[in-house]
Amino acid sequence: MNRRMRKIILFFIDVILINLGLYLSFYLRFEGNIPSLYFNQIRESFFIITLIKLIIFTYLRLYKSLWEYASIEELSQIVMSVLISNFISLIYLVLIDAQFPRSIYILLFIFDILFIGGSRLSYRTLRKIKNISFSKQSNVKRVMIFGAGDAGARIIKELKNNNQLKYKPVVVVDDDGKKVGRRISGVPVVGERHNIQEIVDRKNIDEIIIAVPSANKNEIRKIVEECKKSQCRLKILPTISEYIKGKQSINYLRYVEIEDLLGREEVELNVEEISDYLRDKKILVTGGGGSIGSELCRQIAKFHAKEIIILDIYENNAYDLQNELKRKFKDINTKIIIASIRDRERINEVMKNLTPDIVFHVAAHKHVPLMEDNPKEAIKNNVFGTINVADAADKMQVKKFVLISTDKAVNPTNVMGASKRICEMYIQSMDRISQTEFVAVRFGNVLGSNGSVVPLFTKQISEGGPVTVTHEEVIRYFMTIQEAVQLVIQAGTMASGGEVFILNMGEPVRILKLAEDLIRLSGFEPYVDIPIIITGLRPGEKLYEELLLDEEGILTTTHEKIYIASPDFKEYKALLKEIEELRDLIINGEDKDIIDCLQKIVPNYKKPFIEK
Structure with missing residues (x-):
């Protein structure tokens, strides 16, 4: 009518x-x-x-x-x-x-x-x-499109032409007030961003599709923040770079993820510098089957490395990654080494036989609560595993050794952080006596990595809750896996030896807000559909993490997201003597003795809440 x-x-x-x-x-x-x-x-x-x-x-x-x-x-x-x-x-x-x-x-x-x-x-x-009633009977979802440009018009056209998708474009919203009142393929442009909540209620909207591929990450974050107030499921079109490649189809829509709320711009890399650094090189990645190690291998493959050596103790992840790399990068040779970094003889054998040019040392135990309960295993793997790989790299005169460290190594309050601080100290002392350039790259939490809080929250939400948060005021630094790995590679090109590189992690995020956002992005209302329970800080856990020690100065680099910390060096022989004492305690000592020794080596280490 x-x-x-x-x-x-x-x-x-x-x-x-x-x-x-x-x-x-x-x-x-x-x-x-x-x-x-x-x-x-x-x-x-x-x-x-x-x-x-x-x-x-x-x-x-x-x-x-x-x-x-x-x-x-x-x-x-x-x-x-x-x-x-x-x-x-x-x-x-x-x-x-x-x-x-x-x-x-x-x-x-x-x-x-x-x-x-x-x-x-x-x-x-x-x-x-x-x-x-109609929506329930026919399972048709009523959709709002945010963006009245070309991308939005394409999405509307495809939704209308494909009934099998069971999506009905109902209204369009755009921040350009001049477009309000117009129609796109019969769908009215009815308001601007601040009208979203009212329009959703009035039009019974089920989902919102954000179709503004030209918007930067910060602008996308603001749009998502406004849209999520509606409690609708949110989908988003890929970025402008993917849009140019033709990925503006409905097939490339994805649900809005927590990364979209960080508002972090894509990393700009010095591609030419990295290409010279990695091209035709043999590169060993320890812990290569893990979330960060596997992404590191993917990024390295893009720069035409001669060979990627994936060393991991867990065979399934390494096998899957090798098949993925062979499928996507047919010209790159990949080799899987199943080995533990604790096995000194095996690591020496691998380094001697394969002679890598560059080593990215990612393998580590990183779960803070588990390492508090198992300090000996944390020291065996993180400290002595790193020493094994670093010594083997030195013996074979590997050109560059890059240690992946953590913000938990700064003024550590847990065994895991203290163990990683010792790793930083060791490779810095090694750099002074070795032909190999030893450097460390320190960053915070990585979204989506194994053991990170996001997969845990996602699993809890999928089970109907509750979502558990340790403290209302806990904050953490976050970046995406892709961003962290790209910056690690870029930092490697800058290394001259002995540096601890610090990645710009942006603004810290309250974990409670992160939990609330994830619940909303999953289509639920926090505290109503999904409860949130405060469980209390765990042993060794901080309210906030730091990226810089008090005694460390900070230097800028040619990359705006990479800085250099300049901590005091500890002389190699003196450090080695303390580490040998720690080795003896692993065999003969108690957990309390190990913690006391850690505090001796790392003066900034604060004993955990519960001593063993």
């Missing part, structure tokens, strides 16, 4: 309702027994009264509004129209000396409000019920 026809129908409905209200006012006033005198006056005046009201309704643009848009604003407009039209009708009745009881005017005003306003608002209610 077109707009003109709906206006005509609405006009005639109002004629009926105006006269019904007039009749009921008298009927109610005289309890069903209307005197003949008033019947005659009604008959003589109903046409003029009806005409007055219709003219006022038309003049005040009641017929410009469509029923499905009926709202509180329109109800206010109706009240004003009824008030004015009844006042003018009163003047007319006074002029013709129609002596209606005063209560009639009050009743007439009330009935006009009920009938004229009710007709519009009831239509909206019925339409909403109908849409919800």
